[in-house]
Structure formats: structure tokens, C-alpha cells
Amino acid sequence: MTDLFANKMIAFQNVSKFYNGHNAVALEDVSFQINPGEFVCLAGRSGAGKSTIIKLLIGEERPSRGRVFFGQYEVNKLKSSELPAFRRHIGIVFQDFRLLPNKTSYENISFALEVAGRSNREIRELVPQVLDMVGLSDKHHNFPHQLSGGEKQRVAIARAMVHRPEVIIADEPTGNLDPFHTWEIINLLQKINQLGTTLILATHEKDVINSLEKRVLTLDHGRLIKDEEKGRYILV
Amino acid sequence: MITIITRILQYGIKNFWRNGWLSAATVAVMVMSLCVLSALMIFSFITERAIFAVQDKIDVSVYFNPETSEDEGRRIAESLKTLPQIKEVRYVSNSEALEVFKARYSQEESIQQALNELGDNPLLASVNIRAKSPDLYEEIAKYLTESENINKYVQSISYYKNQEVITRLNKIIHNVNRTGVALTVVLAIIAGLMIFNTIWIATFSNREEISIMRVVGASNLLVRGPYVVEGILAGGIAAVLAMIVTAPVAYYVTSFVANFIPGTNVFSYYFSNFFRIFWWELVFGVGVGAGSSFFAVRRYLKN
Numbered sequence: 001m002t003d004l005f006a007n008k009m010i011a012f013q014n015v016s017k018f019y020n021g022h023n024a025v026a027l028e029d030v031s032f033q034i035n036p037g038e039f040v041c042l043a044g045r046s047g048a049g050k051s052t053i054i055k056l057l058i059g060e061e062r063p064s065r066g067r068v069f070f071g072q073y074e075v076n077k078l079k080s081s082e083l084p085a086f087r088r089h090i091g092i093v094f095q096d097f098r099l100l101p102n103k104t105s106y107e108n109i110s111f112a113l114e115v116a117g118r119s120n121r122e123i124r125e126l127v128p129q130v131l132d133m134v135g136l137s138d139k140h141h142n143f144p145h146q147l148s149g150g151e152k153q154r155v156a157i158a159r160a161m162v163h164r165p166e167v168i169i170a171d172e173p174t175g176n177l178d179p180f181h182t183w184e185i186i187n188l189l190q191k192i193n194q195l196g197t198t199l200i201l202a203t204h205e206k207d208v209i210n211s212l213e214k215r216v217l218t219l220d221h222g223r224l225i226k227d228e229e230k231g232r233y234i235l236v
Numbered sequence: 237m238i239t240i241i242t243r244i245l246q247y248g249i250k251n252f253w254r255n256g257w258l259s260a261a262t263v264a265v266m267v268m269s270l271c272v273l274s275a276l277m278i279f280s281f282i283t284e285r286a287i288f289a290v291q292d293k294i295d296v297s298v299y300f301n302p303e304t305s306e307d308e309g310r311r312i313a314e315s316l317k318t319l320p321q322i323k324e325v326r327y328v329s330n331s332e333a334l335e336v337f338k339a340r341y342s343q344e345e346s347i348q349q350a351l352n353e354l355g356d357n358p359l360l361a362s363v364n365i366r367a368k369s370p371d372l373y374e375e376i377a378k379y380l381t382e383s384e385n386i387n388k389y390v391q392s393i394s395y396y397k398n399q400e401v402i403t404r405l406n407k408i409i410h411n412v413n414r415t416g417v418a419l420t421v422v423l424a425i426i427a428g429l430m431i432f433n434t435i436w437i438a439t440f441s442n443r444e445e446i447s448i449m450r451v452v453g454a455s456n457l458l459v460r461g462p463y464v465v466e467g468i469l470a471g472g473i474a475a476v477l478a479m480i481v482t483a484p485v486a487y488y489v490t491s492f493v494a495n496f497i498p499g500t501n502v503f504s505y506y507f508s509n510f511f512r513i514f515w516w517e518l519v520f521g522v523g524v525g526a527g528s529s530f531f532a533v534r535r536y537l538k539n
Contacts, residue, residue: 058451080538081456088453098448102254114243115454159452 009166009198010034010057015066017052017222026052027222029066034200036166039193041209042202043233044219050202052222054171057200058090059083071166088116091160091197095172097152099144105131105155106140112159130158134188150181157188167198174205182208209233244458248465258438259470265434266474266525267481269427270517274482276420277513278502282493283416285500287409294370294402297328297394298380299360304389306361312386313363319379321372326364333359360391370406374399424520431521432528435467439532446536460533467529471521478521479514482506 010033017027027049034040042050055061056068059075068075073086091112099108109130110123118126131137134154144152153173160168170189174182186208193199203209209216209232216231217224252259300309306329313327328336334357341347351358367373377395380386395402439446442463449459486506493502506513 060451084450084453084455086453087451090453092451098444098451100445100448102251102445111449111454112452115449115452115458117239119239 009036009038009071010200011067011069012053012056013067013069015056015063015068017049017056017061018064025222027056027063030219030222030224031066032217032224032227034198036198037193037196039190039199039212039214040201041212041214041216041231041233042200042219043204043209043216043231045204047221048204048219049222050204050219051171053219054092054169054200054202057169058087058092084115088163089166091163091165091168093153093156093160093168093170093173095175097144097149097156097176099152099155099159101144104141104143105136105147105151105158108144108155109159109162112163116163118163126162130162134158148181149177150184153177153181153185154188157185157192161192161197165197167200168192169200169202171202172204173201174203174208186212206233240458240461244461245465247458247462248469251462252466252469255438255466258441259466262434262438262470263474263477266431266470266521267477269430269524270474270478270521271481271485272423272427273517273520274478274513275485276423277509277516278482278486278489278506280416280420281505281509282497282500282502283412286497287412289497289499290405290409291370294366294373294405296365296367296373296377296398298363298365298386298390299392299394300362300389301391302360304361308389309361309363312389315385316363316365319376321367321369321376322365323368324364324366328362328364330357330359330361333362370402370409373402427520428524431471431524432532435470435525435528436532439463439529439536443536446533450537456537459537460530463529463533464526467525467527468522469525471523471525472518474525475514475517475521478517479510482513 012030012032015027015030016025018025030049030053042053044050052061056063057070057075059078062076066076070086071089073089075086078086100111103111106127110127113123113126128137128140131140134157136151136154136158139147139151139155142151144155147155153176157168157170157173160170168189173189174185177185182205189199189201190212201208201212213230215229216226216233218226218228218231218233298312300312309329310327313325316322316325334351337359338348338351365376367376373395377393377399380390380393446459483506487503490501490503493500
């Protein structure tokens with residue numbers, strides 16, 4: 001990593017991503033860094049490149065050009081077999097929740113600890129604490145189809161945070177929620193950030209971004225057009 | 237490692253139970269495939285019995301000259317027993333041959349009358365030979381013809397009269413055996429492919445779940461393991477069910493088969509070989525189930 005990116009938790013260095021050769025540009029020459037403990041909003045319309053940044057960051061996609069760093073990892077160089085261990089440093093929350101349908105709330109959360117090889121004793125201690133933190137202690141036996149959208153997202157957040165990751169990435173976490181549950185989730189994410197976890201929130205919801213008054217990276221047609229501390233999302 | 241294995245087993249068993257309909261559909265297809273396997277084993281038994289019944293009817297008789305003494309005939313019979321190609325040798329004296337002949341035609345008065353008029357026994361002493369395999373008769377006949385110690389006492393060998401029939405039967409037996417092996421291989425492959433395809437589709441419907449596990453940080457072993465456990469469970473249960481389904485079918489076909497091949501009892505074969513058939517079904521079901529799951533998940537473990 002060059003000096004410019006030293007001591008940064010996350011760094012994108014001139015990253016481009018093309019599909020179908022060069023016909024579809026998802027990202028073009030994007031560079032930015034994120035420090036430990038930051039709360040960063042990735043703003044932009046649908047198709048601006050927010051999800052591509054997340055996919056590149058978790059190693060689901062590889063950049064066509066440039067490099068992606070996460071701590072000591074150069075993500076674009078990780079082998080498929082190294083990805084699971086790497087991903088245990090990150091907690092991810094998706095718009096469509098992506099909970100395991102055949103597992104209860106408790107099991108979905110404990111799964112993140114089980115894959116990390118935590119002991120059963122630790123799991124029995126940690127999962128109820130996190131369920132309590134997201135306000136779902138009474139729903140631990142429920143399967144995802146027995147939960148409301150807001151509840152599902154809270155389970156997803158609990159799963160993302162239970163193993164104490166260095167970063168939580170939330171990709172449009174409020175996209176499927178009503179305004180009440182949207183603020184419930186945003187408050188929860190802020191709370192997690194205040195406890196020291198770096199948080200990346202990808203969203204196109206102007207009100208959410210503007211009310212947070214956090215750093216905003218604005219994307220448009222795959223280009224990073226603005227990077228502002230206490231920024232606002234102005235539709236471009 | 238013990239913790240990981242325990243978790244894999246737990247996930248596999250829970251998933252199998254919670255994916256009720258999908259598991260039931262997989263087991264149903266596996267039962268059908270394993271029934272094909274049972275049918276193949278029973279078919280192979282029936283073919284074996286049919287071939288044996290035909291083979292049992294083939295023999296070669298060596299007829300001695302009228303001058304050959306009984307002692308000489310018996311000596312030759314004893315010497316033939318030492319040949320590795322021969323399964324059974326029986327000396328039939330001319331008086332014994334006459335008794336058999338008379339008994340066989342006891343109802344035919346004209347034959348009895350003709351024999352009485354002849355006075356002398358017109359039949360020849362012989363040696364009845366059964367080979368270990370029908371295709372050895374030619375070799376045996378050649379030996380009998382070429383051996384100087386024997387051929388001077390021999391008047392005729394029945395093989396040369398029936399050579400064409402024996403050769404044709406040999407060809408039929410050979411072809412039936414070859415077709416049986418080919419049929420077994422082809423149907424076993426089809427049965428395996430049916431199972432593989434079902435598990436492939438079941439895994440395809442779980443691809444989203446696999447990607448979630450990957451994103452959460454599950455290792456390939458932890459993602460793949462439960463599917464392999466599910467495949468093993470499905471194979472094991474299907475093997476038990478296939479045995480239960482096959483039993484009444486075996487019972488039903490027994491009398492039908494016995495009409496064509498007397499002395500063939502399919503039901504008794506099924507029960508006396510119950511554990512052997514079950515073992516093969518278990519090996520096939522569990523093996524194909526686990527292997528299919530292993531390979532079906534592989535394509536979703538790349539990202």
C-alpha cells in the first residue's frame with residue numbers, strides 16, 4: 001500500500017469495474033479511504049455504483065482495474081478459499097435482509113459466530129445480548145417468514161454485529177421499510193457506530209443522509225463526484 | 237474440528253427436516269432409482285437361473301464300442317474325472333441304459349415289443365459328461381477324439397451330432413450375459429443421474445442460502461458439509477424405503493417367473509439376500525447422494 005493509504009482501514013485506489021468488456025461501466029477510477037470508527041454514507045441513485053463498491057469490498061467481485069484494501073488484506077488478490085476468513089472481519093446488512101430461511105432468529109445470529117468457530121458457551125452468552133440490543137428477545141424462536149420487515153432487518157443487523165466485526169456495511173438497509181422502521185434501523189446503526197465499529201451505509205434516501213450529518217461519498221454513473229465531511233446528498 | 241463436524245451434522249439434520257417437501261421429493265426420486273437397482277439385482281438372479289437351467293440340459297455322451305468291457309469303460313470314466321474342464325462324469329452301462337430306455341417308453345407297446353423280439357440289448361454303454369462351462373465341450377470332444385487311449389474304445393460322441401445346437405446355445409448364453417452387464421451398467425448410470433439431477437435442482441433452489449452463508453464468512457467445509465449430510469440422509473432413508481417397496485413386488489413376480497423358469501423363487505432369493513441387496517442400495521444411495529451434493533454445491537462456492 002502506498003503512503004497515501006497507510007493506516008487507513010479501507011482504501012480504494014483508482015478502482016474501475018466494467019461488465020461485458022467496456023460496454024457497461026459500473027465504476028470508473030474511484031479512489032477514497034475510510035478511517036477506523038468512521039460513519040460513511042455512500043450516496044447515489046440506483047445504478048450509481050454503490051452496490052458495486054460493496055461487492056468489491058467483500059470480494060464478491062474483482063475490479064477490472066485498481067486495488068481494494070481492507071486493513072492488511074488486498075481484497076482483489078484474495079483467493080476464493082481465503083474469502084470466508086476475510087469476510088469474518090466484516091458484518092453485512094442487505095436491503096433484502098438475506099436471512100437463512102430455515103433458521104430461527106437465534107440461529108441466524110448464532111450462525112455468524114458458529115462459522116467463526118466460537119464456542120457454544122460464547123454463543124449462548126452473546127446471542128441473547130445482541131437480540132436484546134436490537135429489541136427482539138421475544139422473537140428468538142421465530143423464523144424469518146414469521147417476522148415483519150423491520151424485525152427481519154434487526155435480525156440481520158444483529159447477525160452483522162454479533163461477532164464484533166471491524167466494519168459493518170449496510171447496503172440500502174431501509175429500502176424495504178416504512179419510515180418508522182427506517183429510523184429505527186438508522187438509529188440502531190448509529191448506536192453501533194458510537195460503540196466504535198466503522199459503518200458504511202449505502203443509500204439513495206436523501207432524508208436519511210441529510211439528517212445524519214456524516215461523511216458522504218456521492219456517486220454518479222460510476223464516478224465519485226463528491227467526498228464531504230458532514231455532507232449532504234443533493235440529487236444530481 | 238470436532239465442533240465443526242458436530243455443527244455440520246446438526247445443520248444437515250435440521251435442514252433435512254425443515255426442508256420437508258424438498259427432502260421428501262429427493263427421497264422419492266432416490267427410492268425410484270434404488271428400486272431400479274433392486275430390479276437389476278433380481279433380474280440378474282433370474283437371468284442366472286435361466287442360463288443355469290439351459291446349461292444344465294447340455295451334456296455330452298461318449299458311446300463305447302460293443303466290445304469295450306465295463307471295466308475299461310469305468311476306467312476311462314475315472315480318468316476323465318481328472319480333466320479340469322469336466323464337472324461331472326457318469327458311467328452308464330448298457331444294461332442301465334436299457335432300463336432307462338424301457339422306463340422312458342414303458343407306455344409305448346410297439347417299442348417294448350421290438351425290444352423283446354430283439355432279445356439282445358442293442359444299446360451301448362456310455363459315459364455322460366457335464367463340463368464346467370458349455371464352451372468347454374468342444375475342447376473335451378477334441379480330447380476324446382485325439383486321445384489314443386480312449387478313441388479306440390469309442391464308437392461315437394454325441395457332441396458332434398449336437399455341435400451346432402451347443403454352439404448356438406453358447407452364443408445365446410454369452411449374449412445374454414453381455415446384455416445383462418450392459419443393461420446393468422446403463423440403468424445404474426441412469427439411476428445415478430436421476431439422483432444427481434434431483435440433488436442438483438434442490439441445491440439450485442438453495443443457491444441464495446449458500447451465497448448468504450458465504451457472505452457471513454462460512455468456510456467451504458461448513459457450507460458444503462450440511463448438504464452432503466442431507467444427501468447421506470436422503471440416500472439412507474431411500475435405501476430403507478426401496479427395500480420395503482421391493483418386497484411385495486418380489487412376492488408378486490415369484491409365481492410368474494416360476495412358470496417360465498421352474499425352481500426359481502424370486503421372493504426367497506430376495507429374503508435370503510436381503511442384507512446384501514440392502515447393503516448395495518445403501519452404498520449406492522448414500523454414495524450418489526453425498527457425491528451429488530458435494531459436486532452440486534461446488535459451483536456456488538466460487539464467490
